[in-house]
Amino acid sequence: MASPTSSVITLHINGEKFTLPVDHRTTLLDALRERLTLTGTKKGCDQGQCGACTVLLDGRRTVACLQLAVAAEGREITTIEGVAEGDRLHPVQQAFLELDGYQCGYCTPGQICSAIGVLREHAEGVPSAVTDDIRPEAGPPPLTPEEIRERMSGNLCRCGAYVAIVEAVARAAADGDRTAAVTESEEAVA
Amino acid sequence: MTTVTATETATRAPSVGTARTRVEGVEKVTGAARYAGEIPFTDLAHGWLALSTVARGRISALGTDAVLAMPGVLAVLDHRNALRLNTDFPSLLGMRPDPTCAVFQHDQVPHVGWPVALVVAETSEQAREAAESLVVHYEPEPHTTDFTAETPDAYALDGVMPALTEKGDIEAELAASAVVLDAEYTTPEEHHNPMEPHAATAVWDEDRLEVVDSNQGATWVGGDLANFFSLDPAAVRVRSEHVGGGFGSKGVRAHQVAAAMAARVLGRPVRVVMTRRQMFTLAGHRSPTVQRIRLGADAEGRLRALEHRALSHTSTVHEFVEPSAGVARVMYDADAHRTENRVVRLDVPSPTFMRAPGEAPGSFALESALDELAVACGLDPIELRLRNDAERGPVSGLPFAGRRLADCFREGARRFGWADRDPRPGTRRDGRWLLGTGTAAASFQAGAAPSTATATAHPDGTFTVRIAAADIGTGARTALTLVAADALGVAPERVRVRIGDSAFGPAMIAGGSMGTRSWSWAVTIAAEELRERLALGADIPAEGITVRSDTTAAIGALAAAERHSFGAQFAEVAVDVGTGEVRVRRMLGIFAAGRIINPLTARSQFLGGMTWGISMALHEEALRDRASGGLVGADLAGYHVATHADVPRIEADWIEDPDPDDPVGIKGIGEIGIVGAAAAIANAVWHATGARHRDLPISPDRVLTAGAPDA
Numbered sequence: 001m002a003s004p005t006s007s008v009i010t011l012h013i014n015g016e017k018f019t020l021p022v023d024h025r026t027t028l029l030d031a032l033r034e035r036l037t038l039t040g041t042k043k044g045c046d047q048g049q050c051g052a053c054t055v056l057l058d059g060r061r062t063v064a065c066l067q068l069a070v071a072a073e074g075r076e077i078t079t080i081e082g083v084a085e086g087d088r089l090h091p092v093q094q095a096f097l098e099l100d101g102y103q104c105g106y107c108t109p110g111q112i113c114s115a116i117g118v119l120r121e122h123a124e125g126v127p128s129a130v131t132d133d134i135r136p137e138a139g140p141p142p143l144t145p146e147e148i149r150e151r152m153s154g155n156l157c158r159c160g161a162y163v164a165i166v167e168a169v170a171r172a173a174a175d176g177d178r179t180a181a182v183t184e185s186e187e188a189v190a
Numbered sequence: 191m192t193t194v195t196a197t198e199t200a201t202r203a204p205s206v207g208t209a210r211t212r213v214e215g216v217e218k219v220t221g222a223a224r225y226a227g228e229i230p231f232t233d234l235a236h237g238w239l240a241l242s243t244v245a246r247g248r249i250s251a252l253g254t255d256a257v258l259a260m261p262g263v264l265a266v267l268d269h270r271n272a273l274r275l276n277t278d279f280p281s282l283l284g285m286r287p288d289p290t291c292a293v294f295q296h297d298q299v300p301h302v303g304w305p306v307a308l309v310v311a312e313t314s315e316q317a318r319e320a321a322e323s324l325v326v327h328y329e330p331e332p333h334t335t336d337f338t339a340e341t342p343d344a345y346a347l348d349g350v351m352p353a354l355t356e357k358g359d360i361e362a363e364l365a366a367s368a369v370v371l372d373a374e375y376t377t378p379e380e381h382h383n384p385m386e387p388h389a390a391t392a393v394w395d396e397d398r399l400e401v402v403d404s405n406q407g408a409t410w411v412g413g414d415l416a417n418f419f420s421l422d423p424a425a426v427r428v429r430s431e432h433v434g435g436g437f438g439s440k441g442v443r444a445h446q447v448a449a450a451m452a453a454r455v456l457g458r459p460v461r462v463v464m465t466r467r468q469m470f471t472l473a474g475h476r477s478p479t480v481q482r483i484r485l486g487a488d489a490e491g492r493l494r495a496l497e498h499r500a501l502s503h504t505s506t507v508h509e510f511v512e513p514s515a516g517v518a519r520v521m522y523d524a525d526a527h528r529t530e531n532r533v534v535r536l537d538v539p540s541p542t543f544m545r546a547p548g549e550a551p552g553s554f555a556l557e558s559a560l561d562e563l564a565v566a567c568g569l570d571p572i573e574l575r576l577r578n579d580a581e582r583g584p585v586s587g588l589p590f591a592g593r594r595l596a597d598c599f600r601e602g603a604r605r606f607g608w609a610d611r612d613p614r615p616g617t618r619r620d621g622r623w624l625l626g627t628g629t630a631a632a633s634f635q636a637g638a639a640p641s642t643a644t645a646t647a648h649p650d651g652t653f654t655v656r657i658a659a660a661d662i663g664t665g666a667r668t669a670l671t672l673v674a675a676d677a678l679g680v681a682p683e684r685v686r687v688r689i690g691d692s693a694f695g696p697a698m699i700a701g702g703s704m705g706t707r708s709w710s711w712a713v714t715i716a717a718e719e720l721r722e723r724l725a726l727g728a729d730i731p732a733e734g735i736t737v738r739s740d741t742t743a744a745i746g747a748l749a750a751a752e753r754h755s756f757g758a759q760f761a762e763v764a765v766d767v768g769t770g771e772v773r774v775r776r777m778l779g780i781f782a783a784g785r786i787i788n789p790l791t792a793r794s795q796f797l798g799g800m801t802w803g804i805s806m807a808l809h810e811e812a813l814r815d816r817a818s819g820g821l822v823g824a825d826l827a828g829y830h831v832a833t834h835a836d837v838p839r840i841e842a843d844w845i846e847d848p849d850p851d852d853p854v855g856i857k858g859i860g861e862i863g864i865v866g867a868a869a870a871i872a873n874a875v876w877h878a879t880g881a882r883h884r885d886l887p888i889s890p891d892r893v894l895t896a897g898a899p900d901a
Contacts, residue, residue, distance in 0.1 A: 025315045034314060039228035040221015042434070044385045045466040049826035052385055080221035093219040097211055100794045104663030105218030106386040106434025112219060149834040156826060158385050158435050159663045160801025161794055162837040 009073045013038065014082025022069045029053045029064035031072075032079060040080035040109045044156070051155035054110035054117070055079050061117035061154075080109035083116060092116055092172040101168035103159035111155045115169045118151045119176065143173050205672040205682050206854065209790035213668045213687070214432070214661075223432045226404035227389035227463050234391070235264055236314040237452050237462040238321035239444065241471060242304040245333035245819025246537045249297040249306055253325035257309060260323065262316030265455055268307040269294045273451050279417040282410055282441065282699070283350060288540045289507040290472065292418065293444050293451070299328060300506045301539045302820035303471025308448045310460055333537035335819045337503050339374065339480040344501055344534040349511040350547075351531075355519060355585045358526030360484070363495035367486030369566045370495075375483065375555035375884045378811040380476040382544050383831060384662075386434020387469055392449040393459040397421065399450055401428045406436040407699030408658045412692035414442040415450060430690040436662040436700060438543035439473040470824035474542030475812065477502035477512045477533075481555035486524075491567040491574045493524035496584075498556060504533045508540040514552035517865075520633050520754055521556060523584035537819055543701065545802060546861040549634055550868070554806075554886060557630035557869035562882065570613065571629055571873065572599050572758075583752040591751040592857075594782035594847050595631060598758035601845055602629070602780040606760040615880035623764035625775075626878025632757035632866035636784060636849060636857035637704045640742035642695035643712035645674065645720045646734040652684045654734075655717065658697040659689040659709040663798075664860055665791030666706050672787055673710045673854055677717030687713075695738075703755070703858030706787065708741070710854045715739035748851055755783035755847075755857045759803070759870040765878045770890030772875055774804050777840035779867070782847035784857025792859055796842035799863015804840075805832035807868035811887050 002008055002021075010019045011031065020035055029046070032038040032055075044052030046065045053064040056078035083090040092115045095101065102108040122143055127134040130150045131141045141147060148169045149162070157165065217223035242249075254266045272294035281287040289295075293305045306326055311317035346353035364370055390403040399421060405411045405428070412428040415421075433440065449462040464472055479502050486495035500514035515529035531548075544550070560578075564571040576596050582589055603609065611627055612618070618625040643657040655674045661667040667687055675682040688694070698708035716739035723735060760778040765771070779800050786792045809830040813822045822828060842863065848855030868886060876882050881896035 023313065023315045025319070030314065033228065037230060038221075039224060042225075042385070043227075043387070043463075045826050047466065047825060047827075049466075050385065084220055089216070089219065096219050097215045100211065100790050102218060102663075103665070103791075103794055103798060104385065104433060104435040105214075105223055106225060106384075108218050109221045145839065149837070153833045153835040156385065156831060156833055158383055158437070158831060159794075160798035160805075160832070160837070162801060162832075162834050163797050163840055164794060166834065166839075 007070055009070055011072060011077060012075065013077045014079060024070055026069045027065050028067040028069045028072045031069035032064060038079055038081055042106055042109055044107065051114060052107050052110040054113045054155065056113055056117055059120060061114050080113055083112065090116065091176045092169065095168035095172040099164050099168045099171065101161055101165040103161050107155060107157045111157065111165055114152060114155045115172065118148070118169065119173055143170065145170065202679055205675045206787050210668055210672060210682065210788050211790065212665060213671055225386055225432045225434050226402055226430065227461060229391065229402050231391055231393065231459040233458045235310050235312060235456055235458055235460045236317040237308045237310045237449055237460050238317035239305050239448060239462065239468060240307040240309060240321045240324045240326065241468060242299045242302060242306050244299055244328045244330045245302045245335065247299050247328045247330040249299060249326060250329045251327040252307060257320045257324050260316065260320045262312040263309060263320045264312065265310045265452060266307055267294055267448065267452055267455065269297050273454060275418045276420050281414050287414055287442060290540050291442050291444050291447050293448050301471065301537050302818060303539055305444045305448065308452055308462065310452045310456060333819045335536050335538050335814050336816060337478050337536065339501060341534045344532045346530060347509060347511040347533045349513050351513055351516050353531050356528045360495050360497050360526045360528050363526035364484060364486040367494045368489040369487045369563065371485040371559055371563050371566060373483055373559060373562060373884060375481045375558060377479045377551040377554055377886045379478045379814065380544060380806065380810050381470055381812055381829060382437040382439035382473060383469065383826065384435025384437055384439060387464045387466060388440060388443055388445050388473055389461065389463040390446040390449045391459055391461040392446065392453040394453055397425055399426045401446055401450065403428055403430045403446055404433050404440060405430045406440045406660050406662055406701055408660065408690055408692040409696045410699050411442050411446060415446060418447055419450065426692070428692040430660060433660055433662040437545045438547065438701065440662065444472050466826060467824050470821055471539045474540060476544035477504065477541040479512055479514050479551045481514055483555055483559040485559055485563050487563055487567060491569045491577050493522055493578050495526045496522055496524035497528045499530045500552065501532050501534065503536045503538060503541065505538055505540040506535050509533065510541050512541065512551060513548035514555065516548045517552035517556055517633065519585040520752065521580065521631060522578045523580045527584055546634060546864045549861065549865045550806065553630065553632065553866045554868045554872065557866050558872055558884065561628065561873040561876065572603055572608065575599065575631055586752060588750055588752045591753045591851060592782065592847055592849065593756060594845060595756040597845055598756055598780045598782050602758040602760050602778055606778050615877050620764065622766050622768055624767060624878040625762065625764050626874045626876065627760065627762045628870045628873025628877055630759045630866035630869035630873060632759055632862050633754045634703055634862040634865055636753040636755055637702060638708045638711055638745050638852065639698040639704055640740065640745055641697040641708045641712040642738065642740045643709065643716045644736050644738045645716040646736040647720055647724055647730050648734045649730045649732060652686065653678055653680065655685060655687045655713055656694040657689055657709050657713060658692055658694040659705060660700040661689060662700045664700060664706065664795060665788055666700065666709065668791060669706050669787040670709055670713055674713050674717045677714045678721050703860040703862065707852060707856040707858050710856055711741045711852065712739045714853045715741060755781060755859065755862045757781035757783065757862050757866065759866040761870040761874045763871060763874040763878055765875055765893060767879060767893065770893035772808055772888055772893060774838055774871060776838055779842045779863060781842065781844045781862060783844060783859045783862055785848040785855030786844055787856065793842055795859050796863040797840055799861065800840050800842060800867050801832055801837050802864040803867020804837060804871065806864065806886060807871035808887050809836065
């Protein structure tokens with residue numbers, strides 16, 4: 001099946017192997033959606049600006065629209081379909097559900113995958129643009145709402161569910177890791 | 191066989207008013223919910239639209255042959271070979287369909303981004319490359335896209351409301367006023383940008399057309415497609431199960447018609463999905479506005495004169511007016527009162543309804559003007575509004591069916607801490623930031639439109655409700671489940687609500703903040719009648735017992751009244767006069783918007799609207815290039831919508847305000863969250879800096895050129 005314009009590749013997705021021929025122009029996003037019916041990963045802009053297609057590539061957040069399928073061969077790909085354990089939702093999914101961290105639901109898989117990546121990056125001590133102390137020895141900064149907002153800003157939600165998404169990420173962080181310092185630094189209006 | 195008895199139903203606490211997670215929530219957080227472009231079809235072909243690159247002219251040649259020779263290409267549709275469409279019929283609200291949707295009917299190009307061809311291929315990659323390779327030659331003509339207040343070609347246009355209203359002598363009252371304000375406000379072209387791009391798959395079976403779509407009303411889209419293709423309405427079925435946002439943009443557009451045309455020609459299913467960039471010309475937009483407001487008040491701040499004149503643009507092929515001056519017809523009365531909506535036709539894509547059409551830009555102008563008048567009168571801005579709270583419709587003279595605006599302000603002021611506010615501008619500092627607070631009023635019409643629904647009782651004790659409603663993120667599916675459960679007198683777990691299918695019969699669209707109210711009415715009537723039937727002790731056969739409702743007569747019998755939701759918006763901002771950056775620090779909206787069906791999702795909807803207000807106030811602006819007539823940076827990098835870092839912990843809450851004439855008490859909450867929000871932020875920026883911003887968005891360059899306050 002290999003030709004100057006196509007190749008047979010094997011993708012590792014959610015713990016399974018998929019072997020398929022792909023047009024070299026095919027993005028990872030289109031391979032997931034059009035070829036493998038893994039349509040949970042969404043196409044919002046197809047040019048890396050909205051975050052709806054966020055997946056985890058070797059555990060790191062990646063926008064699948066800017067990744068060619070052929071370049072993802074051999075990497076561990078986790079999509080929204082692979083983050084729950086059977087019927088048991090991932091803590092981030094559960095928090096989105098309970099706190100209504102979404103409206104139309106279209107950006108939601110990308111927000112959730114991004115949030116899972118954020119929690120891991122934070123736990124590893126990766127600083128953000130709003131982190132006060134960025135020295136490696138400082139360790140993870142407090143996961144304030146401001147930190148969550150900064151780290152999640154690559155994921156657009158046009159319905160405007162940001163308030164509840166930040167609440168959901170904070171709750172998932174608190175539920176998932178008791179040692180993470182989740183602080184509510186802002187005063188409520190009322 | 192199951193019989194539901196009256197005694198079971200009499201004791202059940204209502205489900206309406208309790209917080210419920212979305213019934214489709216698990217599907218949405220696991221990625222299992224399938225949207226329009228994700229439903230599999232056997233033998234699917236992919237269509238890709240090619241759009242014009244000139245702003246005005248005619249197509250002189252299309253390089254179709256070269257494209258047809260490309261790998262996988264199945265067909266190229268353009269004006270020379272396309273099916274002829276019927277375009278002479280009344281669409282939504284009796285308006286003519288936007289000719290942009292009637293694709294490939296002639297060789298004229300009325301704006302940049304006009305559909306000139308559809309390339310269909312076996313795969314989306316092949317279709318895209320072929321469409322991008324299609325060479326189109328034009329005979330260009332001079333175009334005009336400049337939108338200014340000075341245009342001589344503007345004319346008054348009725349849309350969903352009369353263009354003009356007038357009472358009293360404006361000039362005489364202004365001359366007799368102690369305080370006069372005369373100011374011009376502008377808002378930019380704005381784009382809906384739902385996260386899910388428009389997508390449709392069409393397939394024909396003989397002369398029956400089936401479309402899987404993402405839309406705000408299956409009845410609407412199905413009806414218009416039947417008209418375009420001269421079919422019996424019953425021969426068209428449109429399904430739209432999950433919809434990734436709409437905000438007014440997801441009606442009948444070019445992609446559904448192009449897909450149906452291509453599917454007809456090829457005899458196989460064809461999917462057409464808009465790209466994000468194509469959405470900026472094909473999905474509609476909110477027109478820019480120029481609004482002039484003249485206010486005259488007596489020494490106590492009571493309005494003697496109110497004039498609100500609004501100008502918007504429309505395309506040369508379709509009339510649509512952004513009715514910004516309509517907000518003054520609801521909010522404030524004056525001895526002399528004049529409002530006017532005008533349009534100018536330009537070589538631009540057709541504008542359309544966008545969240546709070548009219549009220550969003552109109553409230554920015556009017557509520558900014560009220561703030562300016564309060565300063566000029568030396569009055570607190572809330573006090574000024576309370577003194578001018580209308581007792582009857584300023585134009586209609588009709589009574590209000592509920593107007594708790596003053597209560598919203600009092601509750602909001604208490605919770606926001608308004609009483610401690612120093613009214614002087616430019617006096618509060620936090621490091622490099624100047625701080626200020628602002629407020630504004632909000633309103634949006636409350637209405638209901640005829641809808642039909644069915645309710646079916648099954649032998650196993652469960653119920654199915656069917657209605658051609660659309661859940662575009664509003665939570666309608668869940669709300670209707672709670673409404674149906676209460677009307678049936680059962681637990682919501684026993685009720686399945688199926689929506690998004692034109693086969694369920696005519697129903698209102700998700701629009702005008704009227705969807706959930708209109709659908710709930712129909713669902714309530716069907717469910718109540720079913721409950722009465724069951725109370726008689728009827729046995730339920732295997733196929734169930736089904737009751738059908740139609741609210742046409744009941745809604746037609748509503749007495750004339752001013753029916754609206756109201757609200758009070760509060761914002762605190764921080765302004766860096768060194769960089770021009772404006773940050774919203776906190777926001778509070780208090781609304782009187784009818785009975786709240788589901789507090790969990792209602793809060794999300796109000797907050798979503800307020801988030802749109804932040805976005806409108808500070809970020810959104812589509813810039814049109816005079817030379818090309820197209821937009822600069824027509825994507826989500828060039829057109830900034832608010833993201834996480836732009837939105838603080840804003841709050842929304844509500845006060846009791848059930849609609850006395852609605853069977854469930856609903857008014858509708860989809861749009862009021864954005865109304866007044868941009869004005870509250872702009873008024874807060876004035877309070878922070880002393881500089882008045884009458885042009886949106888309040889971008890850093892505008893803050894810098896407005897200068898610092900006089901110290």
